[in-house]
Amino acid sequence: MSYLNQPDYVRYVCNCGSLKPISKTYFCRHCSKIRCGYCVCQEIDTHYCPNCMENFPQTEARLKKNKCSNCFKCPCCFHTLSTRAGHVPFRTAPQEGEDSKDVKTTPKKFYYLFCSLCRWTSRDAGIPDQSVATGGWPEQENPHISRISALIDYHRILASIEKQQCEKKFRAKRPYMHAMFTITSAMVRKRIGHPSETPAKNQSSDQPPPSVASEDVDELPAEIFTDPVDITKITTLEQRLQHLDVQAEKVNELRPQHREYLVRRSQRCRVCEHSVSKPDLCPQSIKFKIQLAAFYHVPEVRIVTCEPLRPGKASELLLKFCNPTRHQTQVTLLSLDTSMTPVDVASEKEDSKQENIQQGSESPNLLPSIVRQVSITEEIKSIKVNANADILLPHASLILPPRDDTAEYDDTGDTHNFQDDPKLVVWRKGNKAVIKLHVTPHENSTGGEDQSVIIGFVMQYGHVNTITTLEHKTPQKLDLKVKLYLTVGNIVSNV
Numbered sequence: 001m002s003y004l005n006q007p008d009y010v011r012y013v014c015n016c017g018s019l020k021p022i023s024k025t026y027f028c029r030h031c032s033k034i035r036c037g038y039c040v041c042q043e044i045d046t047h048y049c050p051n052c053m054e055n056f057p058q059t060e061a062r063l064k065k066n067k068c069s070n071c072f073k074c075p076c077c078f079h080t081l082s083t084r085a086g087h088v089p090f091r092t093a094p095q096e097g098e099d100s101k102d103v104k105t106t107p108k109k110f111y112y113l114f115c116s117l118c119r120w121t122s123r124d125a126g127i128p129d130q131s132v133a134t135g136g137w138p139e140q141e142n143p144h145i146s147r148i149s150a151l152i153d154y155h156r157i158l159a160s161i162e163k164q165q166c167e168k169k170f171r172a173k174r175p176y177m178h179a180m181f182t183i184t185s186a187m188v189r190k191r192i193g194h195p196s197e198t199p200a201k202n203q204s205s206d207q208p209p210p211s212v213a214s215e216d217v218d219e220l221p222a223e224i225f226t227d228p229v230d231i232t233k234i235t236t237l238e239q240r241l242q243h244l245d246v247q248a249e250k251v252n253e254l255r256p257q258h259r260e261y262l263v264r265r266s267q268r269c270r271v272c273e274h275s276v277s278k279p280d281l282c283p284q285s286i287k288f289k290i291q292l293a294a295f296y297h298v299p300e301v302r303i304v305t306c307e308p309l310r311p312g313k314a315s316e317l318l319l320k321f322c323n324p325t326r327h328q329t330q331v332t333l334l335s336l337d338t339s340m341t342p343v344d345v346a347s348e349k350e351d352s353k354q355e356n357i358q359q360g361s362e363s364p365n366l367l368p369s370i371v372r373q374v375s376i377t378e379e380i381k382s383i384k385v386n387a388n389a390d391i392l393l394p395h396a397s398l399i400l401p402p403r404d405d406t407a408e409y410d411d412t413g414d415t416h417n418f419q420d421d422p423k424l425v426v427w428r429k430g431n432k433a434v435i436k437l438h439v440t441p442h443e444n445s446t447g448g449e450d451q452s453v454i455i456g457f458v459m460q461y462g463h464v465n466t467i468t469t470l471e472h473k474t475p476q477k478l479d480l481k482v483k484l485y486l487t488v489g490n491i492v493s494n495v
Contacts, residue, residue: 010301012294013483014039017383022301025294026276028269029467032342032480034294040267040276047261048283051080055283056261067258072137074115075125075239075254083133084114084121113137113256125255140255142245150208266290296324299331299400299461301484304434308492309389309453312443316436317391317455317488323400323431327464331398334458336387336483343479385485387456389441394424403431439488456485 011019014036026035047061048054049068056064072081087107110129113122122137123129130136142148233251240247248254266278278290304318323329401416420428427434441453458481465476 009303009487011485011487012298013383013485019383019385019485022295022298023293025298026267026269027292027294027297028272028274028276029292029297029465030272030274031269032463032465032478034298034482035269035276039270041270043266043268045264045266045279046281046283047263049259050262051259053283055281061261066261068261069258070134071259072113072256073259074118074120075242075256076120076251077115077118078242079115079117080259081113081115081256083111085133086110086112086129088129122256125252127255137256140246144245147208154208297463298482299323299329299459301459301486303486303488306439306488309439309441309489310492311441314392314438314440317439318426318434318436319486320432320434321398321400324403325464326402327462328402329400329462331400332460333393334460334481335393336456336458338458338460338481340458340481340483342481383483383485385454385456387454387485388451389439389453389455389488391455391457392438392440393457394421394435394437396421396424398425398433398435400433401431441491451491452487453489453491454485454487456483458483 008019008021010021012022012025012034013019014025014034016036016039018036018038020036024037026040027033028035044058047056047058047066049071051071052068054068073079074081086109088110108131110131111133112129113127115121127138235248235251235254239254240249242257243254246253246255264279264281264283267276268274269276275290276292278288279285280287280289300322302320302322304320306317307315309315321331399418416428418425418428420433424435425433426436439453439455460479460481463478463480465478467476
């Protein structure tokens, strides 16, 4: 998988030409191809608060400006604020004829916001304590709220005008309606009480006055050149960016901000529009309804060891292959110039039978949309990485047994009797195997110790597609191919 706090040494080539580690890619079972983050579209399922874990629909989150109304964050360290209770002696007014000394003082609870990380409190900012713990904290008003509201309303009007123009452009024209009915749209608007003009024409005149640039700038105070600067009382750039409406310059002017919402997103393939990742809608849950990550379907490759690399000399490289599926797979290493077209393992007779069944059907519209969907051809884009070393690929294939979770705790040994070549396979356990290859850097690789040695090959592996359709009611076996680029190390000196 990916290495912690280290660069990505093993990268898989997506169909868009980008190189990603296997932990950052998806596998579409309908397209039978690897998809990276650029090949999937993001969809927001729900909004939720990371503190109180309450989820909200998109319309309600938009009304609340994507901020939780109950949770606050510290304006200094951005940690979540907690509510603290304090007791203040409260003395009631003495009644007539009663001595003020005889009046008892009763403690009264007051609540204030407190940061357990930097010890900031709402009392430091001069915010009065509240008698209720649930809220009621005064909010700082934006001095430019009227200007912002006018601009938002104006752009909403522009959006509605553009939407009406698009609807008129794509609206179907029906000339026979004018012959059947003599009533016009203006007469209909007048009958129902609307103005005769369309609202788009009336709204287009509500344009706010444009902003005018001014060269008049307030002069700096005289104390700025004489008084010493106390950095602890001046806000940082990050603190000011959290308060874009005010941008306070002093720490005592900071106010607590509402905690922003987080979102749960689902990824969908851009080609076939099927979901490749869909989390559970409950914010407390870490499960997924659909999780088609690549490391669940594609064999994983890891670099075990590599001898020192010298230009023009062969070095030994050990690679570890792991089969994550429940089916036995066969891995074959091919050169980079190999065609990337997937191969169906089924015989040609079965394919001809399926074609005859489809041709003998009364109408192709009776088939489901999955079968009738037109296949979209994708062109593989160019890759900007060039291999600067030659690798001696084996002619034999590597067989990996299916994944067995109990095999990791079984010390009895390997029960699979594979006739492996000892020159190729040096270690095997469960669904994992280590093979030995030889890498020879190019002789013109004289970049020194900073130059990385990159090798590349095509990995062909067997994949069992368990999605059943009218075309394939049984699991379909395919031989898929994926390009890999490995950074095996740096060039060392000949000394």
